[in-house]
Amino acid sequence: MTNMIQNAKDQAAALAMAAYKAAAADGTLPEAEVKTAPVEIPKDTANGDYTTTFALAAAKALGKPPRVIAQALLDHMDLAGTYFTSAEIAGPGFLNFRLGDQWYAGVMNAVETEKDVYGTNDSLKGQKIMVEFVSANPTGPMHMGNARGGVLGDTLASVLAACGADVSREFYVNDAGHQIDKFARSIEVRYLQLINGEDSIAFPEDGYQGEDIKELAKAYYDEHGDSLLNASEQKRQDALAQFGLSVNLPRMKTDLERYKIHYDTWFYESTLHESGYVAETVELLTEKGWTYEKDGALWMKTADILREHFRKQGKKEADIEKLDLKDDVLRRANGFYTYFAADIAYHRNKFAVRGFDKVINIWGADHHGHVARLKGALDALGLNGSERLDIVLMQLVKLLRDGEVVRMSKRxxxxxxxxDLLDEVSVDAARWYFNAKPDTQMEFDLGLAVREDSENPIYYVEYAHARICSLLRALETDGVTVPETADLSLLSGEAEKALIKQIAQYCEEIKLAARDYDPSHINRCLQELAACFHRFYTACRIRGEEPQVAAARLKLADDTRMVLKNGLKLIGVDAPEKM
Structure with missing residues (x-):
């Protein structure tokens, strides 16, 4: 797809190189091995829209001052038929280019030609990528961290797909291990208390205390009575755990679907144990010499693996020794495998069985100590986890209501x-706000999220889209529709040019969001696009303007509508036509 910013950069670089070759051919500049210098958009575009450091970079090789080189380039440069109307020297030897009508028209033509795929690219084509996110324990309701991780994971998956990747969304269901044993025991005690009275059995100190556990026990009792009273403890706990999961998992799926999150795969931890894949993975580590037995348990040589991992990263030996590295238990003395063993097996499955080129996990920042251990274990298995597994660590969420911290639900x-959150604010507002930069602690103000004014960014952006739709409807009643063609050179004002530049920037932001694993690039781009449109709409009349100018501006407004819609769709937010 067309990226007019990249096209302009490529053309400016090519023009500089062609001018050098022409200057070298006639002897103005000496022949030398010079490289294409990068072209950037300067922070202050008053002196030009694009700039290259070609003359500065080539000064040493050519043995001439940069400004002399830059002047020679200008003298040998032909801008006819290019995106640029002029080029000039600035500062110590920068070469600045100014955009012309051809580039601005090219941006609008790209939007109109590509429509709902405008902004997409094929930079990740051929890559099979999994994004695993939320993966909340099915032992209770999903919390604010899950709400944030859900949007980050889902939107990142959409961004990667927009860059051409074959993307799969996955939820890892922890339906085995210690937390499920604790879940079963918690429901069991509440169930027995229902039958025999609260004083009949003490609730375990480390049990799950929530009302939801009492509700599950009561729901089972209402359906099955005291049928488990005389069953063995194991049978009773198995039955209650399965019942609890049968209630909680559909509830989680319903909440996530309400949140516009749909997974390709729900992967159950229990299948790894039942199939023997965890045991096989641990055996493979043993065969490769990465385990040892101690006190009846099987340990992984995590410290040795991590030393090797950090050496590859270029860490100094003295710094590695300061890390206090420890080994991990893979199989306890009682024969049960640890959560870490299952996690290694799960990630081995992603690469070795399902063939993903890249796996991205969205984790809470409290899991940071687990990142290197898991990558190292995959390296030890020969799966190159250091390169192929990426972990996005997201910081905590602070909920506010009109500036005051909120911890409890009113309801x-x-x-x-x-x-509870989705009962208070719209899904669109929740998705917008949680799609924030992952590595910063975020504040979600429940009061701001429901405000209908320009202080609320999601309202501001959606309103820009609705405003354009309202304009199109009003003009249609006058018999005016968006024209097939228009004289786009009439869009010469500052507000018009700024709006077109921001439309072009959308393509860049998708690339940056994929590169940085930070889909909040899209939010910031859309906010700026909405701001540019509102400024354009204030400065540039459409209704009542001279017909040719009105036609060009109407086309620009409609192009803005399309890009706003594309961007909002990418982050899973509606683009309303009325507000």
Whole structure:
């Protein structure tokens, strides 16, 4: 797809190189091995829209001052038929280019030709990528961290797909191991208390205390009575755990679908144990010499693996020794495999069985200590986890209501869950706000999220789209529709040019969002696009303007509408036509 910013950079670089070759051919500049210098958009575009450091970079090789080189380039440069109307020297030898009508028209033509795929590219074509996100324990309601991780993962997956990748969204269901044992025991005690009275059995200190556990016990009792009272402890706990999961998992799926998140795969941890894949993975580590037995348990030589991992990264030996590296248990003395063993097996499955080129996990920042251990274990298995596994660590969420910290739901009096949140604010507002830069702690103001004014960024952006749709409807009643063609050279004002430049910037922001694993690039781009449109709409009349000018401006307004719609869709937000 067309990226007019990249096209302009490529053309400016090619023009500089062609001018050098012409200057060298007639002896103005000496022949030498010179490289194409990067072309950038300067922070202040008053002196030009694009700039190259070609003359500065070539000064040493050519043995001449940069400004002399730059002048020679200018003297041998032909801008006819290019995106640029002029080029000039600035500062110590920068070469600045000014954009002309051809480039601005090219941006608008690209939007009109490509429509709903405008902004996409094929930079990741051929890559099979998994994004695993949320993966909340199915032992209770989803919290604010899950709400944030859900949007980050889902939007990042959309961004990677927009760059041509074959993307799969996955939820890892922790339906085995210690937390499920604790879940089963918690429901069991509440179930027995229902039958025999609260004093009949003490609730475990490390049990799950929430009201949701009591509700599950009661739901089972209402359906099955005291049928498990005389069953063995194992049978009773297995039955109650399965019942709890049968209630909680569909509830999670419903909440996530309400949140516009749809997974390609729900992968169950239990399948790894039942198939023997965890045992096989641990055996493979043993065969490769990465395990040892101690106190009846099987340990992984994590410290040795990490030393090797950090050496490859170029860390100094003295710094590595300061890290206090420790080994990990893979199989306990009782024969049960640890969560870490299952996690290694799960990630081995992603690469070795399902063939993903790249795996991206969205984790809470509290998991940072687990990142190098997991990557190192995959390296030890020969799967190159250091390169192929990427972890996005997201910081905590602070909920506010009009500036005051909120921890409890008004409705339930309990910690606010994703379900509670979506009862308070729109799904669009939640998705917009949680699609924030992952590595910064975010504040989500419930009061701001429902405001209908320009202070609320999601309202501001959606309003820009609705405003354009309203304009198109009003003009249609006058018998005026968006023209097939228009004289786009009439869009010569500052507000018009700024709006077209921001439309072009959208293509760049998708690339940056994929590169940085930071889909908030899209939010910032859309906010600026909405601001540019509102400024354009204030400065440039359409209704009542001279017909040719009105036609060109109407086309620009409609192009803006298309890009706003594309961007909002990318982050899973509606583009309303009325507000």
């Amino acid at each position: 339930t009096g309990k910690a606010i869950s994703l379900h």
